[in-house]
Amino acid sequence: MKHRTFFWFILPTLSAMILFIALPIVSVFIQSLFVEHEQVLVVSESCGPFGCTPTTTVDTAATAALQEEQPLGRFNGLNTYINRSHLAFAEVGEAWRNTETFGAFWKQIINLPFYRALIFTLTYTAVVTPVVIALGLAIAVGVNNLPRFLKGPSIFISLLPFLVTPLVGSLILFWMVDSDGVIGATIQRIFNDPSLSLKASTALTWTMLIVYGVWHTLPFSFITFYAGLQTVPEDTMEAAMIDGASKWQRMIHVIVPHLAPLMSFVTLMLLMDNFRVFEPIVSFKAEAHATSLSWIIYNDLRESGNPLYGSAGATSMMTIIGVVILLTPVLIRTWRDFSRKAH
Amino acid sequence: MATKAQSRIAAPAVSTKSRTRIQPLTVISLALVALWLIIAAFPFFWTFWGSFKVQSDFFSKTDWQNAIYGVNTIRQTGSPFTLEGYHGAWVDEEFWRNVINSGIVVFFTVVISLTFGTLGGYALARSGRRYAFWLLMAALVFRAMPHITLVSGYLLPFFEWNIWGILPTTIIVLVAINQPFTLWMLHSFFLNIPKDMDESAMVDGCTRFQAFRHVIIPVMWPGVITTGLFSFLLAYNDFAVTAMLLSSENETIIPAINSFLGTTQVEGKVMYAVAAVVSATAPLFVLILFFQRQIVSGLTAGAVKG
Structure with a gap:
């Protein structure tokens, strides 16, 4: 395609992306100073x-x-980046000097707003992603073994939690685990403790958010793997069967290697989506026990009457750097593939 | 029995499948599927059913069965089902305004995204040059950025230019945020349309644009519809952008539900939010019902290419 034609075809989308994605990043950076x-x-x-x-x-x-x-x-230069609400170099240094054990140091770090959000975001991403991949594969195999007339309805039901608006989906779960809701009240009855609330403890709040994350993203990995299963070569499966491989062995040695490229795709998508976890924290009103990077930006911007643009900008810049770090392996690999194809 | 044995000899592939010895692994995997389907569907059924009850039933401290039979609903309204929540949300809180706003935002976002996206995606698919590759990589990074990081860059300039709070601003922002995803999806879709088609048209004397207009547009609709579904979902489900960029009278459905929760701590009004949540989920339900096949193929479109 000629350069000129390419330019005219790409112009609308490129100008939209430059004006509303690239320039805002510059604007965020300037604000953060x-x-x-x-x-x-x-x-x-x-x-x-x-x-x-x-x-x-x-x-x-x-x-x-x-x-x-x-x-x-x-x-203000880069001072916003290193103040108490962000990287907090002074506080971290002081904590390092004044604490004896690593545990005590950790306890001080986790009280700093930026690190608190970062630790939750990373934990959420690191727990939800592998759980969703493992369970998604298991359910895909299970649905693949169902009789034909049940496959369509089970995919239909599975799509619901994935396509539902995150804010709405988490509200639906939140009302159920509310201390007056069906799950919350049942748990109180089981443990015979009327004051037990899933919202009151940090560990339970984190669990609740992670359970929501699994519920919400599991369908994506399930459906992708299910589509991948349709392409597993019959010959290899039969050969493995004739060689006496059990169902489990066929799963590990034939199906999983066949799905490996799909797995890296699903992992990439899940990492990107889990890293921006935001709506469930708003819905669950979980900010007392768990905050994420997206949530603290939102909170800075909503600071009533006096939004903290500088602070939000600094957190945004660091989040974007985090995203780029997360994507680097993928970018490098795609670049290698591209140059191999080109030459 | 004899026929079974014969058929095994005749068609080994079929017989191995019909071997009905139930293995524990099969049982476990079927149980897992059943459990998942219950976990996936139950919250929706529960909330849908409960939205026709009064608050003291849906959030019942005494007995969870109240939410099923509606004991207090019968006592308060005389019937086991009530539309009070829906009336409160749609009439008292004027939820219909938000629905209209959402309709406008979603419609224009989808139409504009698809127009920009098909042109750009086609160009990227047909140009094997290095800059096309870099554009796709940049789009991937943009796709991964949390939307709220961009929103913090919009606010100050939008306030300065006095375009904050209105629907057109939000539409164009959603279009832009949508572009990376739309580009990737349509790019991989156009790669599947053979190059020969438009190139032979160009040999016959068409310009590139004429070839696109007369050869590509007629065959691109399946891919455009699939991409359109996902653009719809992005615009409809968005919270970060719409919550920050729209003034309260221009709010769309999702931020409206969130502000319901802020203002409706009064007894009974929680049911307004429950009714609004059910109303907001209904279009998605219909969407899956009609477009299940396209959604599934769209989810896996990027994946198959690896």
């Missing part, structure tokens, strides 16, 4: 019968004027 203005304070002396006392008041008009003049705020 600034912090909000301090309020303009006026010190005046109010004199009464018992002498004069200095009082400080906020000059709202001057603050608003300053805001108008420089909407970005004041320049």
Whole structure:
């Protein structure tokens, strides 16, 4: 295709992506270098019968004027990145010096907002992804063995949790595990503890969010593997059967290797989607026990009346760097494939 | 018995399948499937059923069976089913406004995304050059970025230019966020349409655009419909962008449900949210019912190529 034709064909999509994806990244970076203005304070002396006392008041008009003049705020360099709400170098250093054991150090780190979100996001991604792949494969094999007339309905039912709006899906589960909901109340009865609430403990909140994550993404891996199973070569399966391989051995030595390329695709998709976990935290109102990187950005932006653009920008930049690190192996591999094909 | 043995000799492939000795592994895997189907479907049935009850039944502290039989619903309304939740959501809280907003946003997002995406995806599929590859890689990175990171870049400029809070802004943002995915999907779809088709048209004297118009467009609809379904889902399900970029009177369904929860702590109003949630899930249910085959093929479209 000629360069010129290519350019005209790609122009609409490219300009949309440059204007609303590439430029906003630049804008996020610039924002992250600034912090909000301090309020303009006026010190005046109010004199009464018992002498004069200095009082400080906020000059709202001057603050608003300053805001108008420089909407970005004041320049702060990279300081936002290393303050307490982000990388917190000073706090981490202090914790390292003042704590004896690794456990105590960890306890201090996990109280810093950025690390708390990072640790939850990584745990969520690292637990949900392998569980979903293993269970998805198991269910795909199971559905493949079902009689034909049951396959369609089971795929239909499986698609529901995947396609449902994440916010809505997590609300549906949240109402069920609510202490008055069907699951929550049953659990209270089983343990005979009316104060037991899944929302009250950190461990239970994390479990709940991870269970939601598995419920929501399992269909994707199941359906992809199910489609892959339809392409397993009959000959190899028969040969393995004649050689006396048991069902389990055929699974491990024929089916799993055949699905390996699919597995790397599913892993990539799941990593990308799990890394941005966000809606369930809003729905479950879980922020007291679990926050994610996406959630702290959202929270900074919603700070009522006075959104913290600088802080949100810094977290966003670090999240984007995290995504790129996550994708590097894939990018390198695709690049190798491409250059091999090209030459 | 004899016929069975004969058929085994005649057609070994069939007989090995019809061997009916039940192995423990089969039982376990079937049990797992059954368990999964229950876990997948039960929350939806439960919430759908419960949306026709009053709050003290759906969130029953005394007995979970109340939510099934509706004891308190009968006591309060005289019938085991009530439409109070739906009336409250759709009439009192004016949920229909949000539905209209969602309709506008979703329709335009899908149409514009598909127009941009087919042109771009076609170009990427037919150009084997290095820059096409880099564009696809950039799209992959863009696809992986959490949407909320971009939203933090939009807010300040949008406030400055005074375009925050209105539907067109949200539509164009959703189109842009949708592009990486649409491009990848249509790109791999166009790769499956043989190059010879449009190239022979060009040998016959068509320009590239005429070849696209007369040769490619007539055969591209299956791929476009599949991609359109996923664009629909992205626009319909979005929370991060719509919650941050729309003013409260322009809210779409999903952020509206979230703000319901913030304002409706009063007794009984939780059922409004439950009814709204069921209403928001209904279109998705219909979508799966009619387009199951396309959704499945779309999910695996990128995967088959590896």
